[in-house]
Amino acid sequence: MSALLEIDGLTARLQVEGELRTVLHDVSLTIGAGEALGLVGESGSGKSMTARAVGRLLPRGAQTSGAVRFDGRDVLTLGPADLRRYRGEVAMIFQDPRAHVNPVRRIGDFMTETLRLQGVTGADAAKRAAGALRDVGIDDGERRLDQYPHELSGGLLQRVMIATMLLGEPRLVLADEPTTALDVTTQAEVMAILDELRHERGMALLFITHDLELAAAVCDRTAVMYAGQIVETRAASLLDRDPLHPYTAALAAARPDVAVSARRLAAIPGRPVSAFEAPAGCAFAPRCVCVQERCREARPPLDRLDDGQVRCRRAQELRGRMAAAIREGEASRA
Amino acid sequence: MLRFVARRLAMLVLTLLVASFAIYASLSVAPGDPLSVLTGGRTLPPEALAVLRARYHLNEPLPAQYWHWLTGALHGDLGSSIALRESVNTLIGERAGVTFELVAYASILILLLGIGSGILAGLRRGAVDSTVIAGTTVFAAIPSFVAAIVLISVFAVKLGWFPALGAGTGGVDRLWHLTLPAIALALSALAIVARVTRVSVREELGREHVQTAISRGLPQHLVIRRHVLRNAAIPITTVTGITIASLIALSAVVERAFSLNGLGSALVSAAASKDFAVVQGIALILVAAFVITNTIVDLLYAFLDPRVALGSRAE
Ligand SMILES: Nc1ncnc2c1ncn2[C@@H]1O[C@H](COP(=O)(O)OP(=O)(O)OP(=O)(O)O)[C@@H](O)[C@H]1O
Numbered sequence: 001m002s003a004l005l006e007i008d009g010l011t012a013r014l015q016v017e018g019e020l021r022t023v024l025h026d027v028s029l030t031i032g033a034g035e036a037l038g039l040v041g042e043s044g045s046g047k048s049m050t051a052r053a054v055g056r057l058l059p060r061g062a063q064t065s066g067a068v069r070f071d072g073r074d075v076l077t078l079g080p081a082d083l084r085r086y087r088g089e090v091a092m093i094f095q096d097p098r099a100h101v102n103p104v105r106r107i108g109d110f111m112t113e114t115l116r117l118q119g120v121t122g123a124d125a126a127k128r129a130a131g132a133l134r135d136v137g138i139d140d141g142e143r144r145l146d147q148y149p150h151e152l153s154g155g156l157l158q159r160v161m162i163a164t165m166l167l168g169e170p171r172l173v174l175a176d177e178p179t180t181a182l183d184v185t186t187q188a189e190v191m192a193i194l195d196e197l198r199h200e201r202g203m204a205l206l207f208i209t210h211d212l213e214l215a216a217a218v219c220d221r222t223a224v225m226y227a228g229q230i231v232e233t234r235a236a237s238l239l240d241r242d243p244l245h246p247y248t249a250a251l252a253a254a255r256p257d258v259a260v261s262a263r264r265l266a267a268i269p270g271r272p273v274s275a276f277e278a279p280a281g282c283a284f285a286p287r288c289v290c291v292q293e294r295c296r297e298a299r300p301p302l303d304r305l306d307d308g309q310v311r312c313r314r315a316q317e318l319r320g321r322m323a324a325a326i327r328e329g330e331a332s333r334a
Numbered sequence: 335m336l337r338f339v340a341r342r343l344a345m346l347v348l349t350l351l352v353a354s355f356a357i358y359a360s361l362s363v364a365p366g367d368p369l370s371v372l373t374g375g376r377t378l379p380p381e382a383l384a385v386l387r388a389r390y391h392l393n394e395p396l397p398a399q400y401w402h403w404l405t406g407a408l409h410g411d412l413g414s415s416i417a418l419r420e421s422v423n424t425l426i427g428e429r430a431g432v433t434f435e436l437v438a439y440a441s442i443l444i445l446l447l448g449i450g451s452g453i454l455a456g457l458r459r460g461a462v463d464s465t466v467i468a469g470t471t472v473f474a475a476i477p478s479f480v481a482a483i484v485l486i487s488v489f490a491v492k493l494g495w496f497p498a499l500g501a502g503t504g505g506v507d508r509l510w511h512l513t514l515p516a517i518a519l520a521l522s523a524l525a526i527v528a529r530v531t532r533v534s535v536r537e538e539l540g541r542e543h544v545q546t547a548i549s550r551g552l553p554q555h556l557v558i559r560r561h562v563l564r565n566a567a568i569p570i571t572t573v574t575g576i577t578i579a580s581l582i583a584l585s586a587v588v589e590r591a592f593s594l595n596g597l598g599s600a601l602v603s604a605a606a607s608k609d610f611a612v613v614q615g616i617a618l619i620l621v622a623a624f625v626i627t628n629t630i631v632d633l634l635y636a637f638l639d640p641r642v643a644l645g646s647r648a649e
């Protein structure tokens with residue numbers, strides 16, 4: 001079976017003050033139809049840029065190489081008309097609904113904008129919008145359609161976002177930290193709605209989060225990013241119990257044991273680096289307790305290991321004794 | 335929304351009242367006896383002076399004088415000019431036309447060229463953008479009277495394309511005569527409006543909600559119209575409105591430079607001859623035009639930005 005979304009060796013460079021900076025380096029990911037893939041990593045690791053590259057929303061002046069294929073079509077070379085059609089099949093949900101909904105247009109107007117373009121009448125579109133609002137747990141939808149975004153809470157607005165996306169019947173949803181800006185109870189509600197609707201309608205999901213546990217709860221597989229690269233992809237349930245990469249292990253270990261789903265990743269010693277400042281060789285080497293001389297020589301490739309993929313020279317040899325190796329490394333460092 | 339409009343209108347009336355009193359009072363306490371204009375420096379018998387004083391209410395205390403004037407003004411009678419022996423109404427009626435046409439012409443230039451070039455520069459990068467930036471930097475720094483002198487010497491005297499003086503005789507001829515004055519009046523305002531427009535459009539282009547609109551597959555022209563320009567219209571309206579309101583005061587300078595018989599030049603000569611009734615009348619009209627324009631802008635602003643009517647004026 002070929003994947004619905006296939007990112008293949010994607011490298012992206014952005015124009016920053018006249019120079020090109022690498023933000024994504026050789027990113028490869030696949031998402032099957034109806035599959036949910038989590039994407040985790042520290043701030044600045046390139047999670048949002050990956051989603052934006054898939055949505056063809058990289059900042060102006062960005063250069064890309066590699067390929068993004070959706071349903072076998074090359075996304076990066078789509079012409080304007082095909083691109084619009086593609087965007088109808090891939091919906092995005094963003095972190096801050098307040099900023100991502102036009103403040104001067106009514107909710108109804110926002111929700112039905114694309115429907116109306118497809119020739120749906122106003123009354124019909126409004127009915128469908130109210131129906132979509134009911135699906136995300138907003139019962140007084142008709143009233144909400146007449147309101148402006150500033151009259152709704154953040155949680156409600158994020159539900160409106162999700163409902164709006166549903167109206168387009170997408171096959172893939174790119175959700176970039178959709179609950180981070182919300183308070184804890186609202187987070188859980190919104191997440192539950194998203195998860196349920198996704199299963200119900202068989203939509204594939206790229207779910208970006210800082211929260212390993214949340215990713216494990218919602219996703220089939222999880223990919224871990226560091227410095228613009230994928231360093232590990234694994235079944236979501238295995239990722240934090242049995243990590244393949246020292247970075248994943250450190251992420252999992254840095255997290256306190258108490259099971260609170262909404263917590264963010266605790267810090268790992270050392271500063272996370274962006275792709276453009278990553279050293280030659282393994283990007284994680286400066287912070288890795290398992291580092292050896294050969295790690296710095298050349299960038300490790302993304303290799304298959306067991307049932308996942310990992311980008312680490314020592315992954316094979318550390319297999320099964322990662323925790324011990326990290327403890328040893330930490331002890332020798334201290 | 336209705337409450338908001340009512341509040342704005344009440345404020346408008348109050349502002350006008352305060353302004354009218356300020357205008358009246360400041361002129362009444364200004365040095366110089368208006369009667370000396372009337373008498374032309376000759377000494378009149380005291381009885382004659384008393385008659386004149388009574389006719390022009392000069393013997394009454396200031397509040398009473400103001401009251402006479404105000405009730406007159408409310409009934410559409412602004413008194414009569416001591417120097418010209420003519421009703422102020424007639425004078426304003428004769429002069430207002432040119433001023434109104436001049437300001438309207440300049441406003442249209444600002445709306446079309448200022449906002450137009452600003453939008454173009456905001457949406458496009460590269461040559462168009464740099465040209466607009468360079469042009470507006472220069473134009474914004476040129477005061478109206480300098481613009482007037484340069485325009486007259488180049489386009490009227492050297493090239494002879496436009497007349498240098500006068501307002502022409504209505505219709506196309508009037509338009510032709512008012513072109514240089516309107517440009518002189520509009521130039522720096524136009525540049526400022528263009529710059530603000532450009533920045534507003536650029537800012538809106540970079541907003542997250544515009545990214546949402548793009549990500550939903552909306553065609554580019556709709557993204558620009560419904561999400562970029564619609565939102566940028568809020569700051570653009572404000573700045574354009576204030577700019578146009580300020581043209582009303584600036585028009586006096588341009589009218590003098592081009593020898594246009596408008597309100598502004600009448601105001602200047604009346605002030606020179608201490609013809610207070612005329613100064614007060616014209617000042618009242620100009621201030622009223624300014625305040626009304628500003629009120630319209632405020633209402634428009636509330637209409638464009640749904641967040642305003644609820645009372646949160648802060649962005
Ligand atoms: N508009 C931009 N222009 C240039 N560089 C950018 C821009 N936006 C982000 N970057 C850089 O791209 C890199 C990846 O950023 P990205 O937003 O993808 O990180 P992220 O993993 O989503 O982080 P976070 O968890 O904070 O959202 C970072 O180094 C960041 O500094």
Ligand code: SF4
Pocket residue numbers: 245246247282283284285286288289290291292295300311312313314315
């Ligand atoms: S390659 Fe070396 S430095 Fe990089 S993660 Fe593996 S062990 Fe650590």
Ligand SMILES: [Mg+2]
Pocket residue numbers: 047048049176
């Ligand atoms: Mg991000």
